[in-house]
Amino acid sequence: MIAPAVAAALAPWAMRQAESLLVPPPDPAAAEPFSHWPAADLLDAVSAAPLASRPYLHRAGLVLELLRRPWLGEAGEVLRRRADALRRRLMGDTVTYVVNRNLNVSNHCVQHCSFCAFRRDPGEPGAYWLELEELQARAAEAVRAGATELCLQGGLNPAARLNGSQLAFAERLLQVLREAAPGVHLHAFSPQELVFFAECDGISLDAVLERLRAAGLGSVPGTAAEVLSERVRRLLCPEKLTARDWVAAVLQIHRHGLPSTSTLMAGHIERSADLAAHLLTLVALQGAARERLLPGFSEFVLLPFVGQAAPAPLRSRVGRDQPDLQAMLRLTAQARLVLREWIPAHQPSWVKLTLAGAAEALRWGCNDLGGTLMEEHITTMAGARGGTAQTPATLAAAAHGVGRPVRQRTTLYALLP
Template identity: 55%
Template structure:
């Protein structure tokens, strides 16, 4: 009976229909190998129809400018207090050196995020400090795309300086920030957030800030931190919030929208002990991540066509396999990655372009370099 229900859902999906949250949960709860194979094949067919065979990648560098943070998220092994062993705060010269190295290695994008450091101010203002972060790199390398500052960082700056979100986003945009990472989303369900990240912005605020960015012409990405304490129902609710957010941007003809969806499976090896004990494992379960990857393509693909796995969290072999489950992009070179690595991830911190290309070629699919906004050579 269940297989018939799955087949019926998948038939409608291939006709271009959006599925309901109830149907999404049905797909996520499948354990029958034949049903799971059908979900994988459908996700792969949708990927081919929606974006084609080519797998894209971006040459980028992460710069996590500080790990000093006022918050205490239950999953985070990255944060430190001021003066704590292992804490750091990069100065302008160190940041510029990292950007220079990135450009010399062919990067088109700098991805910059950091801890919420209350002392990170210039002239007593948080926004002034963040604008200087942008200026330090953009003055030297105006051609670099600046993908930076999550909704959580926007909320932090706004709170510190007594500004509304639109003023913060517009100032960052005008300084040269080209897009906003859709991180700090974790699971967009406040019941989960109260346990996972009680000090972080709530679901409504995350959605408000991302929508405001779209209205102001700043594209965003979207993410989901999966495989910890959330249920399939909460996973689908998260996807539903993202789909509605994108539909709203499209219907209202905002000048920007979500460019991609990235699944971020939970790595718990170095996570704080209470959550680690509750989850009961150190590394992601690949089969769970792949099924969720496929269902995300099925649920979001009509609205968010670009899907990317995390080679940092799944390893390159796991991320390559995800390209058979609905993903069309393998992510970026990163050059350095601290947040997930400090959590105990085994995927590494840097990936050479040739390594990413070889992984894609192993599937018999073509590859192409892209920029942050998914423009490839020969496209405007």
């Protein structure tokens, strides 16, 4: 059921289109015709799927079989080589990265996601809310370090208002960052945050996007997607946008000419069918954007679940504090093969996998190492061991360590000298 405030915020056309684009988890029977195929034949069939997005969605059983196979031993090496070859064909051998600073403004949040170790109530130990002056100082410091991007995200803080308006406060955030870091790309506010602003102010998401774009918003992080399967979302994040709501919000974001990233949080309670639904929904969204010559998704980022400091019920259910690197590498390759030309840029999370793990992911289909970040709180508070900052030199060394050249890029993948 859609919450009334969310329904009022999202455009009716976007909700209708989201219903048609959201791919449900395939029935296991759909994969049975492919279950006895040799690995090479299965990978050939995935690679031969039509490039038009809608016919590809009809091959959901093929994608499900790709995702549910264990891909161990020699089969795993075949999978890796196929993904690596596709990466080379689509993106070349050069590894890219962006010099950016991550600004997690506050961890005050009205929602209670079962995986989140970041959120706090005001006054609770570990709760924080950065002042505008502090954000300006950090932005200016990022410029001095060569940053071309500021990434701005935080909890859904009901007190973050200016003259009673969430949107006015968000506009003010962008303004102070532009003053401190003129010309730096502002990559800010997940679809969940944007809809929250609209809900709180009683206005449409379109109005939010128009005003924030005018205030300097350059692109949108694709977080809050988690897994686009309602079975999973009811357990992980029942208070968040539904999968259909998230798809509708992204349709509107793209319609306003704003690129967004795409993400997948995996390695917890999802099943292969949920992963198939998620990846094929991203394909459908990207196809819809390309049909209208809209920017669509700029990249895909796999976000392995980190459970060390997660709430106890989910941590106990998952039974693992840190990501299973080998499983995440296989999923990295599988995602590369499913997303293909629709989303050519793929990056791992060195915060979650460690830099060594992220470097290994470059051999499994990734072409990018993400950003320097300079600071990070959301995943670190969950117990991630990858650290909170990298330098261009450490990212370059990671790429060189797997025999690849490296270049700095912008947020939207233009190469820099």
